[in-house]
Amino acid sequence: MQYRLCDDTWDCAEKRAISRVVGTNRFTMGEEVERYEKEFAEKFRVRHAVMASSGSAANLLAVAALVYSGRLKSGDEVLVTAVSWSTTYFPLYQMGLKIRFLDIDKETLNIDAGLLEAAVTPATKMVLAVNLLGNPNDFEQITAVCRKKGLLLLEDNCESLGGEYKGKKLGTFGVIGTFSTFYSHHLCTMEGGVAVTDDLELYHCMRVIRAHGWTRDLPADSPLYQKSQDPFYESYHFILPGFNLRPIEIEAAVGREQLKKMDGIIAARRENAAYFKEKMAGLRGMRLQKETGCSSWFGFAVVLENGFCGKRDAVVKRLEKAGVEVRPVVAGNFTKNRAVEFLDYSIFGSLKGADDVHENGFFVGNHGKADRSGIDYLTVCIRKILNEV
Numbered sequence: 001m002q003y004r005l006c007d008d009t010w011d012c013a014e015k016r017a018i019s020r021v022v023g024t025n026r027f028t029m030g031e032e033v034e035r036y037e038k039e040f041a042e043k044f045r046v047r048h049a050v051m052a053s054s055g056s057a058a059n060l061l062a063v064a065a066l067v068y069s070g071r072l073k074s075g076d077e078v079l080v081t082a083v084s085w086s087t088t089y090f091p092l093y094q095m096g097l098k099i100r101f102l103d104i105d106k107e108t109l110n111i112d113a114g115l116l117e118a119a120v121t122p123a124t125k126m127v128l129a130v131n132l133l134g135n136p137n138d139f140e141q142i143t144a145v146c147r148k149k150g151l152l153l154l155e156d157n158c159e160s161l162g163g164e165y166k167g168k169k170l171g172t173f174g175v176i177g178t179f180s181t182f183y184s185h186h187l188c189t190m191e192g193g194v195a196v197t198d199d200l201e202l203y204h205c206m207r208v209i210r211a212h213g214w215t216r217d218l219p220a221d222s223p224l225y226q227k228s229q230d231p232f233y234e235s236y237h238f239i240l241p242g243f244n245l246r247p248i249e250i251e252a253a254v255g256r257e258q259l260k261k262m263d264g265i266i267a268a269r270r271e272n273a274a275y276f277k278e279k280m281a282g283l284r285g286m287r288l289q290k291e292t293g294c295s296s297w298f299g300f301a302v303v304l305e306n307g308f309c310g311k312r313d314a315v316v317k318r319l320e321k322a323g324v325e326v327r328p329v330v331a332g333n334f335t336k337n338r339a340v341e342f343l344d345y346s347i348f349g350s351l352k353g354a355d356d357v358h359e360n361g362f363f364v365g366n367h368g369k370a371d372r373s374g375i376d377y378l379t380v381c382i383r384k385i386l387n388e389v
Helices: 013-023 031-041 055-068 088-094 113-119 139-149 201-208 229-236 251-281 312-321 340-342 351-361 372-388
Strands: 049-051 077-081 099-103 124-130 152-156 174-182 194-195 285-288 300-306 345-347 361-365
Touching: 013 251, 013 351, 031 049, 031 194, 049 055, 049 201, 049 251, 055 088, 055 113, 055 152, 055 174, 055 194, 077 088, 088 340, 088 351, 099 113, 099 312, 124 139, 139 152, 152 194, 152 340, 194 201, 194 345, 251 285, 251 372, 300 351, 351 361
Parallel strands: 077 099, 077 124, 099 345, 124 152, 152 174
Antiparallel strands: 049 194, 174 194, 285 300, 300 361
16 A cells, blocks of 8 residues: 555536636636636635735745835844745845844644743744644734834744634734645645635735736726826836736636535535544654644645654655655754755744754644545554654
8 A cells, every 4th residue: 555645526517617728728827817817806805906916926926025015124123933845035135134043832733822022032023924734823822922122923824724813713823824725735735825815905006026026917097107108107007016926827727616616625624634643642752733713724744753853864765765745843843954054034032842843753644635544544644653763
């Protein structure tokens, strides 16, 4: 047997959607993208959604919009967890912001919200909350600190589409929230991402930044810019230092079909997680990621402890030999990655929890369809390997 990192939630509906786009002979960003954005915003009960070429691109859009709108300026400091994906951090650097790394809560693997208030400096202007592997942050505590200290809240929800905290969808707590729909994620559009906001100015900023910085994608009544009556001039008129982060029509058409399946996909992931936790109950030498709120369970994170500390590599090699796909817990402690040398950063306190995950953590995948037989095989392998190493 094998236990794969992800499964395939496509069927004939996605293939028909691709054929529909092929039949129009329009592949660059157009009507399908507009419809997908509208349907995505409705699904997540927000006013605006902007599709991008990836979740990483959505993060860049969000940070750039906050800078170009004047909400942030070069040199401002952002508080962020030390455990996340690389493109949580790189847009901050690319837009001239300072990064202040905070440790994680060792149980939830999210930022330790209890550290936030003490970590604030006069330069701190924003908290970037990352919902790790489907798991919600403690937004009650985070939003309280942001209100008290007058900080912006940006939400990187690229790994946690479909998660909820106290009945509110993840990705909708901050002034902007970002999502990824890469192949292995909750919804799959091959490549793709979305940024959502209720703020009209930020929405228009992201539309401009996504496509070269031009005005072509703005309505006539935009608060960002008053368009002239000359469409020839406006076709190539630039007002912000933009990028080309545009998605394609095929990805949007597939996304529209995936949105229809979203509730079933998230329900299956939660069913799988409940079964995985049941099968792993009582197993010593490891701890599972503790759920906050209602996780959408991107995968199952495991941190070895007690007598198994330092044996992660041996465990991983045996799992791979048994046909189980395994990954690090995202990028581990990101300050141990060589790329950090390029960033303007500081560290608040120690990063003991992040170090522990970096050295002793791994995660295995979860699937968008119920998979008890696969989880049976996975848990048998884990139990057997822990008895042998």
